[in-house]
Amino acid sequence: MDHTSSLNATSLILPKPSLEADSKFICGSPEFDSLRGIFSGYNPLDSIFPTFILQLLAGIVVSRVIYLVLRPFRQSKILCSVLGGILLGPSVMGLNMKFREALFPPIEMGLLSTFSTLGVMYTLFIVSVKTDYKTLVSRAGRITWVIGFAGTFFPWITLMCLFYSYHDYLPPSLQLKFIPFFVAIILSFTFFAVVALALDELNLLTTELGQLSLSSSLISDLLQWFFVITVASFKQGNTTQAVAAFASTFIIVLICIYGIRPAFLSIIKKTPQGQAVDEFYVVLILLGASVMGFVTDFVGSSIVYGPIILGFIIPSGPPLGSILVEKAECFVMEILLPLFFIRIGYELDVSSLRNWKTSVVLMCIIFVGYFAKFLGVFVSSLSFKLRPRTAFLLGLIMNNKGIVELVIYYRWKKYGILDEETFAVMTLSSLAITTFIAPLTEKLYKPQVRLAPNNRRRCMLTIQTTPCTSQFHVITCVHNEENVNSIISLLEASNPTEISPICVYVIHLEELSGNAAPLLAPYIAKKKKIFMRTNSPISDHIFTAFENYSGNSHGPVIVRPFTMIAPYKSMHENICKIAQEKLTPLIIVPYHENQRHIYGNRVTSLIRAFNTNLQTYAPCTVGILVDRGTRQMNTCSFAYNVAVIFIGGEDDREALAYAERMSGHADVSLTILRVSLRIKKQDELDDTNKGKNKGKSKEAEKEKEEEEAMEMEMLMDDALYDEFKVKNISNACVVCREVVAESNAQVMDAIQSLEANYDLVMVGRSRYQVMELNDIEMPSSRSKNNEPLGLIGDALVSSEFYQGWLSLLVLHRCRGPS
CATH class of the missing domain: 1.20.1530.20 (Na+/H+ antiporter like fold)
Structure with missing residues (x-):
């Protein structure tokens, strides 16, 4: 080896630095003196590989630091x-x-x-x-x-x-x-x-x-x-x-x-x-x-x-x-x-x-x-x-x-x-x-502004405002085959009839992986051309199950299948767009925890965020379906036992309106638990604040407005409940139970008094009246973890109620971002 090669004892024969190979080469010795280490006086940067590692580390670290600095400015x-x-x-x-x-x-x-x-x-x-x-x-x-x-x-x-x-x-x-x-x-x-x-x-x-x-x-x-x-x-x-x-x-x-x-x-x-x-x-x-x-x-x-x-x-x-x-x-x-x-x-x-x-x-x-x-x-x-x-x-x-x-x-x-x-x-x-x-x-x-409910079309429907003689549109989101049975059972219980058929938009949700562009397209059963995108076998099975149900349901059910491949963080936008275009009063999505054993923690957290975004921006009512093993539906001998916990508020009124639709089905048994809350009036409270200065007058006016709003809500609750009872007074499949509660403990006792043999329990998500009864903490409340279910829903899915085997539908009418 001559003196020139000693300049870099570990250089290999390499092409000239370029994206394209050419005929110029750098020659050097293949010896690896770096094995002697720095304690022998050797400089690692005299070798190719240590220098390359340092270049790699320097590039990644510096670019990452710049990214952290510029990311707030939305730089790529x-x-x-x-x-x-x-x-x-x-x-x-x-x-x-x-x-x-x-x-x-x-x-x-x-x-x-x-x-x-x-x-x-x-x-x-x-x-x-x-x-x-x-x-x-x-x-x-x-x-x-x-x-x-x-x-x-x-x-x-x-x-x-x-x-x-x-x-x-x-x-x-x-x-x-x-x-x-x-x-x-x-x-x-x-x-x-x-x-x-x-x-x-x-x-x-x-x-x-x-x-x-x-x-x-x-x-x-x-x-x-x-x-x-x-x-x-x-x-x-x-x-x-x-x-x-x-x-x-x-x-x-x-x-x-x-x-x-x-x-x-x-x-x-x-x-x-x-x-x-x-x-x-x-x-x-x-x-x-x-x-x-x-x-x-x-x-x-x-x-x-x-x-x-x-x-x-x-x-x-x-x-x-x-x-x-x-x-x-x-x-x-x-x-x-x-x-x-x-x-x-x-x-x-x-x-x-x-x-x-x-x-x-x-x-x-x-x-x-x-x-x-x-x-x-x-x-x-x-x-x-x-x-x-x-x-x-x-x-x-x-x-x-x-x-x-x-x-x-x-x-x-x-x-x-x-x-x-x-x-x-x-x-x-x-x-x-x-x-x-x-x-x-x-x-x-800002696409979220377009989805905010205060910008939605004036003709947007809710379950309450949907005429009983018109087609009932429902959007159902499906992640996997395990979601199918519970959703089909719920659709059948929704009482499809000739005067009010059900049109269900079944959307199979897949996370964007292996695609650069998102996809929302109607499902086509078979594609054999060489350039056509192949359907997922899971999609085939899901849509086949819904098509079979459509052909064997007791009433007319129209199925419109779609495949959506998109990031979970923005998936709700297309769902909201379909709901706006089709004037859909109800969106049904599976509970995120039901998917954990299939997808793991990462995807489960993404599904939870997707559900929360839907509840925030959807132009209609969103139902979170907690499936705890609903038995498989048999169209020849269908029977469905449903309980509705009606405490008050617009979400509970949506649940009761949905129960009203179900009450027309001869094979659906309904139990309505009406919990009336006895909340102390403002004039019954201690009046020690009467001598306060006028600076408190705005707070007093705000409290008065809130009290008037609550009274109006209670009047609407009573009106809807009374109307429901009148319509079903001769319906042997409907049972109404009424209790009065003065504390959260009494509310929970009334709920626990329900029997455990229900196929489904329906509740509303919002519960500001119950929050007024703040004498004790709600049992097993994990509001940060199960916020999409609300206070009552969170408690019902816990192991303290029916050993955690209660199937639940939590309804929430969108009111827009807070």
């Missing part, structure tokens, strides 16, 4: 990662040459380059797996096609005019003949993956704005796919090589679609229902992403296109797509991808902006292009009668920049298409536009 994780790379690079900390030589020695950058390339490959693979192109394209209407084309061609034409008009003022790399053409095209595209990641961080995936943005960006994405494949092919040396590269890429695509995709469908078919795909197939497919990168690079295309093509043909969602995303996403997005941003920061040198005149001109042209895209989207949106604010926000979202743009800029710099100055300007412009888009979108678009 990708933006913070790039800023972390810039901070570590030559623009900031790298100005110190000792720091740069220690953390980024040129001779040891090969390993960082290799792993950053893997990070980009697998990131784009995961995004492709999560993207259900077929569904998005099929849902794209004329508006999305127009917005997609206008948002692409209008800025491209604008940028082309500006580039050639100010040709002499541009950096040298943009003065070449065809370079401005390609730069203008890339700046004009909107990439689906970038928009999906941005919307997910803003929690807007399931909103109308989010759905329109995804579909429109997909149209632009399809255009860029045609562009990049063509350019990748014709970058070859001559026409023959270009045609060979294009033909090879086309053949690879055909093999993937008609050879490999059917194999993936076969894997899904062989996977038992409810079980994960065999780990052998998961590992094989993940390795296949690297193989596909090698193949596309081998035929003259880009190394990143192979994983994208493979991800495209994998059926998104469970069981295959979701398990691939679950296994790979965390490691790729949190470990490998930050290495790419470190690389970006290392390559971006702000000091390269020496000619400020050309840099400012280029920056201005780029921002004019962004504004042209905004105008194209804004004007085309207004032409379809979208609200100006929605059109404005859509124009902002379509200007989002992210990982795909950075990959393109980086590769162009490595190819020599962009010089240092142009690369720095384009990268900084992308960061600048992204910096203010997210907080501005967050500020201007």
